[in-house]
Amino acid sequence: MHKRKRKSNTNQTQVPIKQYTVKEQTELLIFLLNTLSNLGRNSVKSLLSHGRVLVNDQAVTKYNYPLQPGQTVSIRKVKTTNTSLMAGVIILHEDEDIIVIEKEAGLLSVSSSKENELTAYRQLMDHVRRGNPKNRIFVVHRLDRDTSGVMMFAKSKDVQQTMQNSWKDIVQERLYIALVEGSVKKKEGTISSWLKETTTFKTYSSPRSNDGKLAVTHYNVIKSNQNFSLLKVSLDTGRKNQIRVHMQDIGHSIVGDKKYGSHMKLIGRLGLHAQVLSFVHPTTGLLLRFETKIPKSFLSPFRSTPTKN
Structure with missing residues (x-):
């Protein structure tokens, strides 16, 4: 992914640019890699996943989409104008x-x-x-x-x-990155509980089954040391503060989350980032996937000494 300035954005419209004619039978990704030789493999895949590749004027995202001689492959590029900050x-x-x-x-x-x-x-x-x-x-x-x-x-x-x-059917992948306190010993796991909310709007896991809304969270450890762990977290449900409560439940509160038990202040923000969202477009039916980088500050605790609140 190309670097972007964090404090501004430009008004974006998509316009068709170069078109290419297919000369021989092949698959779409192979064709693009050979044709767009100035782009790396990840950049080409990004064009596909973001719906910017068209075959005979129809957006296609499948890497192995079969191409036939005579078809036209077009690439849509984002055109920017500085009209919206x-x-x-x-x-x-x-x-x-x-x-x-x-x-x-x-x-x-x-x-x-x-x-x-x-x-x-x-x-x-x-x-x-x-x-x-x-x-x-x-x-x-x-x-x-x-x-x-x-x-x-x-x-x-x-x-x-x-x-x-149709949220559960439309959303194919929803992945978070969580920086939590302590070394998570179990490298992967699932947390399941019934969530309720207090009168002061704080969410908690009820000790009784069927008492509240069912919440299911899965995690995998990316890296850890004595003081911190970096996790990939995916959700079966999307309850309010679900990840924050479940991390506290297993004794590994999210860094900076004082509301849910954090004692460490290091990165100047909550250690939770929604990294991936993949879903079926509600109108076109295309599968779109958007992935962002892990914030650099989430990696700093593995090089720094924690400080107490």
Whole structure:
């Protein structure tokens, strides 16, 4: 993935550029690697996964898609114009139905009716209304204020309802990176509990079965030392503060998460990042996958000495 400035974004539209004619029978990825010799394998795969490769004007994401002589392969490129500056938001993908962004830690996804501060939602609403004042965006899912990473908005009520009503079927992969306190001895595991919320809006695991909403979290250890562990975390369910509560439940609170038991202050933020979101596009049916880099600060505890709050 190319480096991008974190504090700004540009208004993006996709325009077709170079077209290539298939000369012999082959598979799409092989054709692209041979044709786009100036790009590396990962860059070519990124073009495919982001729906920027068209065969006979139809977007294709499958690496092994069979090509026949005479077909036309086109590459859509993002054209940028400096018309939209947004704080803490990077647009990863935008089409007529959805917007996928990378949100910085510290930025609210959506504000409540009592709050009046900058949010990802408000900035994206301004963004889509520059083209047409009647345009709107709709919330599909949320990230906590202090969680960074990939999230998505719909551009119509119908698409929002389709995504939310079929979330488990549409979303193919939802992966988080969590920096937690202590050395997680079990290299992989599953945490399952019934989550409830106190009157002060703090989520906790109920000691009784069927008391609350079922939450299931899977994790794998990427690396660890005596003081910290870096985990890949995937969800079967998407409950409020689920990962934060489950990490506390196993005695390894997320770094910087004082609300859920953290005692370490090192990276200046919550150690939770939504790294991957993969889903079936609600209109085109294409499988799209968006992956962001692990924040550099998440790796620093493996080189630094922790400090107490």
